[in-house]
Amino acid sequence: MYALNLLAIAMELAQKDKSYEDLASKFWEHFLHIARAMNNRGDEDIKLWDEQDGFFYDVLHLPEGQPLPMKVRSMVGLIPLFAVETLEPELLADLPDFKKRMEVVH
Numbered sequence: 001m002y003a004l005n006l007l008a009i010a011m012e013l014a015q016k017d018k019s020y021e022d023l024a025s026k027f028w029e030h031f032l033h034i035a036r037a038m039n040n041r042g043d044e045d046i047k048l049w050d051e052q053d054g055f056f057y058d059v060l061h062l063p064e065g066q067p068l069p070m071k072v073r074s075m076v077g078l079i080p081l082f083a084v085e086t087l088e089p090e091l092l093a094d095l096p097d098f099k100k101r102m103e104v105v106h
Helices: 002-014 020-039 089-094 096-105
Strands: 058-061 067-070
Touching: 002 020, 020 096, 089 096
Parallel strands: none
Antiparallel strands: 058 067
């Protein structure tokens, strides 16, 4: 959510100063890295989202190496659901460098 908020700010600033397109690209990449990590923690196919419960949980790594989902429902498990941003086509058209980098990274 934080990365997307900063992305929105950088894109707003980039409308007046194109140097902010690089910063917007950085926050877009950070958002994608975070999303990937939440869905494949450490390349071990450990997901924080529990499909059955429809909730995000923390995962504890036990000394033996197996993951243990910490099935505690709190506001923390809802925060990833706030990570939403709309990129309007008109805005992307005004920021061609960002759009190009976004499409390559995506």
